Amino acid sequence: MTETMDQKHSRRAKRLRENQGIRSLMEDLGKQTGHPDEIPLGGGNPAHIPEAEAVFHETFANLTKDPAFRSLLGDYQAPIGNDHFREIAAESLSSHLGANLRKENIAFFNGSQNAYSYLLNLHSGIMADGSFKKILLPIVPEYIGYADQTISEGVFVANPPNVIQTGKNRFRYELNKSSFDLTDVGVLAISRPTNPTGNVMNLSDLEWMEGKTKEQNIPILIDLAYGNPFPNLIGKEDPIHFGEGRTLSLSFSKIGLPGVRLGIVISNEETIEILSSFAAVGNLAVGNLGVFMMEQLFQKNLLSQLSANILRPFYESRRDFALEQFTLAFQKMGVAFEIHDPMGGFFLWIRFPKLSISNHQLYHLCKDKRLFIVSGHYFFPGLNTDFSHTKECIRLTYCRKEEELARGAQILAEIVASHQAKSE
Structure with missing residues (x-):
């Protein structure tokens, strides 16, 4: 059978x-x-x-009274979101991410899991020139949801961590620079804070990696589902900013809205344009509820x-x-x-x-x-x-x-x- x-x-x-x-x-x-x-x-x-859910309840209630409610239920978005919503996100996120973002840097997806299924396949597997590129996880353990997203098999390569004892019954994983190898790598992927460990990679290690990846024009995907600017659960570490070679992803799930299924990707214009093609084929369009709620939450600066x-x-x-x-x-x-x-x-x-x-x-x-x-x-x-x-x-x-x-x-x-x- x-x-x-x-x-x-x-x-x-x-x-x-x-x-x-x-x-x-x-x-x-x-x-x-x-x-x-x-x-x-x-x-x-x-x-x-309760305090967070009260904010979401009011936001949703306001939508039901808005004349745009008919559009929320009855109209398709563009594959990665309409220009109006992308402009709002770019304006709001610019100050939080230390960059002058434009709508061309923004894409919406039905959750960051959905976004990563496209991002990982965009940069790995059989490339246009016939080469085969892999996804490097600089520190494992790493998020459970990455492993099965790729169309090609055998694309993941993991850099084993250094294990540092930090106290009685306590330890931490750190970047192992001695075994860091970019051979045949097409992209790096990290979550910050790391799911599952709660580790927050320090910026000096990130910048050290970028010193290596920029030499070979290898992008870094940084999953900020638990990070800055929201819900900003990063302890005492400095926030991540957007910059050349970085693709950032944000999620509405961990602020308390997993059922809304809204993920936001911030990247260079070329990556965003290609992602639009992926999204059109895979989803037709991003869902409306998340971006309509986002408009209110961003304009009132409620998430900060x-x-x-x-x-x-x-x-x-x-x-x-x-x-x-x-x-x-x-x-x-x-x-x-x-x-x-x-x-x-x-x-x-x-x-x-x-x-x-x-x-x-x-x-x-x-x-x-x-x-x-x-x-x-x-x-x-x-x-x-x-x-x-x-x-x-x-x-x-x-x-x-x-x-x-x-x-x-x-x-x-x-x-x-x-x-x-x-x-x-």
């Missing part, structure tokens, strides 16, 4: 079907039943913050206020609570653990160096207890070296209620404690 199915479908279909990374994560999100014992710490849903006064304080407080709860639970149960310094974003990246089972097996044991986490093995596409963290780490979100975080910490600690190698 499987052989017959393979004969009917493409190699890409077979590859997508076999790799369960992003699909598993999103199905876990979508299939949760609301059972009182469920603890959904796996997905990337933002927290439901929301990020500074509501989102960032909330997530930093919830992060500190989660760190306390998981640290106490692990210590109480005698669990050997390390947590990556959570500099920004929504997640804790936790390593269990004495785990006697794989992190994927741990995921299933947790799921049996209605605790949802994400196995860390999905976050290392293109890594060809032996690195123990690929089997020892998990990702979990701290966006949930404090009660859920406390219960989740206890359950996870109990499971890991019963499945770790005994000290000699």
